[in-house]
Amino acid sequence: xxxxxxxxxxxxxxxxxxxxxxxxxxxxxxxxxxxxxxxxxxxxxxxxxxxxxxxxxxxxxxxxxxxxxxxxxxxxxxxxxxxxxxxxxxxxxxxxxxxxxxxxxxxxxxxxxxxxxxxxxxxxxxxxxxxxxxxxxxxxxxxxxxxxxxxxxxxxxxxxxxxxxxxxxxxxxxxxxxxxxxxxxxxxxxxxxxxxxxxxxxxxxxxxxxxxxxxxxx
Numbered sequence: 001x002x003x004x005x006x007x008x009x010x011x012x013x014x015x016x017x018x019x020x021x022x023x024x025x026x027x028x029x030x031x032x033x034x035x036x037x038x039x040x041x042x043x044x045x046x047x048x049x050x051x052x053x054x055x056x057x058x059x060x061x062x063x064x065x066x067x068x069x070x071x072x073x074x075x076x077x078x079x080x081x082x083x084x085x086x087x088x089x090x091x092x093x094x095x096x097x098x099x100x101x102x103x104x105x106x107x108x109x110x111x112x113x114x115x116x117x118x119x120x121x122x123x124x125x126x127x128x129x130x131x132x133x134x135x136x137x138x139x140x141x142x143x144x145x146x147x148x149x150x151x152x153x154x155x156x157x158x159x160x161x162x163x164x165x166x167x168x169x170x171x172x173x174x175x176x177x178x179x180x181x182x183x184x185x186x187x188x189x190x191x192x193x194x195x196x197x198x199x200x201x202x203x204x205x206x207x208x209x210x211x212x213x214x215x216x217x218x
Contacts, residue, residue, distance in 0.1 A: 002087035014105035119177030135162040
């Protein structure tokens, strides 16, 4: 569970940082757009919060030792919290892997931005501008909010409003194109999934012997 949550956190963190990386290259746009400046400030605070929360979990032992005894006992004796802390602590020995995961996540999110730009270009309502590297990541962050299934409706509204800030039409349609393309790619994964359903991971003898092995260990 911790590994999956960490995977999602790294993906979100890289998506939050993406527009902040491009912001220094587009200072003239930011001077004229107060709404974009406010959004980028919010993203910066969120990214700082995610980084601080992760570092707190990664190096939680000194922090926990400073807590009152009641709160410290709750954190150290709760089985789930103890397992989560133990799993995250393992990453202290593999910080290079975390950096590699963050780098790959940057590439994946950058490709998502490029695919969305192609979706807008396919509609014929798009003239390429580097300012898209600011608004498209913000739109995908809003689209990932768990307000509706898959962000349907919420993402389209956000993209339409963000594109309008740049004087470009077709934001909602561009996201819809991206959704259709992702669904088409997902069909390939669905085929692999169906192929794996019939695969035998554990033999019947292994499953039958597992309770006996557990009893022997006790």
